[in-house]
Amino acid sequence: TPEKFATLGLTYDDVLLLPGESDLAPDEIDTTTRLTREISIKVPLLSAAMDTVTESRMAIAMARQGGIGVLHRNLSIDDQAYQVDLVKRTQTGIISNPVTIGPDATLEDLDRICGEYRVSGLPVVDGSNKLIGIITNRDLRFTPVAEWGSTKVDEVMTPMPLVTGPTGIDRDAATALLRAHKRERLPLIDPDGTLTGLITVKDFVKGEQFPNASYDADGRLLVGAAIGYFGDAWERATRLIEAGVDVLVADTAHGHVHLLLDMVKRLKTDPATKHVQVIGGNVATKAGAQAFVDAGADAIKVGVGPGSICTTRVVTGVGVPQVTAVYEASLAARPAGVPVIADGGMKHSGEIAKALVAGADSVMLGSLLAGCEESPGELVFVNGKQFKSYRGMGSLGAMSSRGKKSYSKDRYFQAEVTSDDQIVPEGIEGQVAYRGPLGAVAHQLIGGLNQSMFYVGARTIGELQEKGRFVRITSASLKESHPHGVQMTVEAPNYSGI
Ligand code: RVP
Numbered sequence: 001t002p003e004k005f006a007t008l009g010l011t012y013d014d015v016l017l018l019p020g021e022s023d024l025a026p027d028e029i030d031t032t033t034r035l036t037r038e039i040s041i042k043v044p045l046l047s048a049a050m051d052t053v054t055e056s057r058m059a060i061a062m063a064r065q066g067g068i069g070v071l072h073r074n075l076s077i078d079d080q081a082y083q084v085d086l087v088k089r090t091q092t093g094i095i096s097n098p099v100t101i102g103p104d105a106t107l108e109d110l111d112r113i114c115g116e117y118r119v120s121g122l123p124v125v126d127g128s129n130k131l132i133g134i135i136t137n138r139d140l141r142f143t144p145v146a147e148w149g150s151t152k153v154d155e156v157m158t159p160m161p162l163v164t165g166p167t168g169i170d171r172d173a174a175t176a177l178l179r180a181h182k183r184e185r186l187p188l189i190d191p192d193g194t195l196t197g198l199i200t201v202k203d204f205v206k207g208e209q210f211p212n213a214s215y216d217a218d219g220r221l222l223v224g225a226a227i228g229y230f231g232d233a234w235e236r237a238t239r240l241i242e243a244g245v246d247v248l249v250a251d252t253a254h255g256h257v258h259l260l261l262d263m264v265k266r267l268k269t270d271p272a273t274k275h276v277q278v279i280g281g282n283v284a285t286k287a288g289a290q291a292f293v294d295a296g297a298d299a300i301k302v303g304v305g306p307g308s309i310c311t312t313r314v315v316t317g318v319g320v321p322q323v324t325a326v327y328e329a330s331l332a333a334r335p336a337g338v339p340v341i342a343d344g345g346m347k348h349s350g351e352i353a354k355a356l357v358a359g360a361d362s363v364m365l366g367s368l369l370a371g372c373e374e375s376p377g378e379l380v381f382v383n384g385k386q387f388k389s390y391r392g393m394g395s396l397g398a399m400s401s402r403g404k405k406s407y408s409k410d411r412y413f414q415a416e417v418t419s420d421d422q423i424v425p426e427g428i429e430g431q432v433a434y435r436g437p438l439g440a441v442a443h444q445l446i447g448g449l450n451q452s453m454f455y456v457g458a459r460t461i462g463e464l465q466e467k468g469r470f471v472r473i474t475s476a477s478l479k480e481s482h483p484h485g486v487q488m489t490v491e492a493p494n495y496s497g498i
Contacts, residue, residue: 392427
């Protein structure tokens with residue numbers, strides 16, 4: 001019989017990385033990593049599939065920084081597919097499928113669509129998608145708001161002929177045209193006048209501002225989306241694929257479950273779905289990881305209970321300390337060439353390198369990103385300080401049917417209930433300090449990782465994984481690691497004290 005007690009479980013605070021011989025210059029360090037079997041990203045960070053962390057705004061921001069966002073699934077299939085669509089249409093060199101408006105729409109419609117997609121102007125097309133004009137926010141300015149509901153787009157748009165480019169134009173030619181005509185937008189058309197794309201100056205410039213951005217083969221931002229495995233899960237998966245999702249993420253608290261493994265197998269064999277990358281999870285053992293390797297998953301997500309808002313280990317007594325869990329999973333995943341994602345339990349940047357050395361290829365973050373400008377939810381003021389709400393997907397609030405329908409209960413094996421007292425939560429609801437835009441937060445996280453790599457003497461993530469060695473520490477050492485004996489007077493941008 002197998003032994004009753006597994007090895008001692010270790011987590012981030014139980015270990016430190018040993019410094020190693022290093023002859024690196026800062027610009028030599030490369031954090032590019034494998035997200036899945038087929039997708040690489042330049043920054044090994046994912047934002048969590050949680051309704052207080054990742055909707056389209058966060059996903060866009062994450063991809064621009066070089067990571068990827070995983071859209072949560074606590075919303076209808078339509079809404080989630082729409083979020084995928086928002087990301088896929090955003091900030092690319094050439095928008096191959098631009099949002100458009102018809103001539104009979106009102107300025108009110110225009111204003112709403114521009115707000116939803118965060119764009120400042122739209123090509124105007126007729127019923128057969130022929131370009132007939134262009135309309136921007138500027139055109140709105142000369143019409144009083146009171147008249148927006150009754151004014152039609154074709155009354156104020158700039159009609160054809162416009163400066164346009166041919167479908168398939170290259171970057172240099174497009175830049176030259178925009179420059180020569182001092183235009184901000186260049187619609188692309190076929191010889192018969194059908195709109196096929198749009199280039200905006202803003203996107204061209206942004207491309208330069210975000211040198212690490214994660215793009216698909218068509219130059220669109222990468223995006224992931226969470227799926228379950230009960231009920232309409234298959235429909236959700238196929239609709240997300242239609243909307244252009246790059247990575248489907250099996251989003252469950254316990255992934256070592258036959259129904260889910262069967263779903264991954266089906267996704268990876270069905271001709272309609274097998275081109276999309278599928279991340280399986282969550283697991284915390286070698287056997288769990290092996291099951292996903294066997295099912296054909298393109299990456300495996302690890303973490304049972306480490307999350308900051310998670311009470312699974314307390315409520316159920318089940319879990320594996322995260323460093324051990326990642327290490328164990330990697331024992332099955334690494335030989336099969338399947339990347340590992342360490343999900344949950346990160347409090348500071350230092351844990352990213354620890355996770356990678358333990359065997360992960362990237363990490364998923366919840367609490368560290370929930371305080372960003374781009375996460376869903378309003379800012380709240382408490383005693384003059386700014387916070388944003390952050391809750392577990394297994395919390396009462398997220399699983400409750402009060403107010404909005406909960407779509408993600410099956411993450412925690414909870415059936416439909418008629419009242420909230422039938423729910424057994426595995427997470428809590430809370431708030432985290434407001435941290436400003438993701439750009440600044442990511443800068444600290446990536447900067448911290450770069451420093452880790454310098455200390456270890458690793459030029460690449462592969463070298464970090466190979467060279468990195470741990471020293472196990474005591475609780476006295478942990479105290480020594482944190483600032484001690486000093487009252488902090490200034491808040492550091494990368495240190496929370498907890
Ligand atoms: P953290 O980064 O420590 O805040 O953890 C985020 C992770 O916690 C998520 O990616 C998810 O795996 C897990 N989670 C989300 N909800 C809950 C819960 O309610 N227990 N746990």
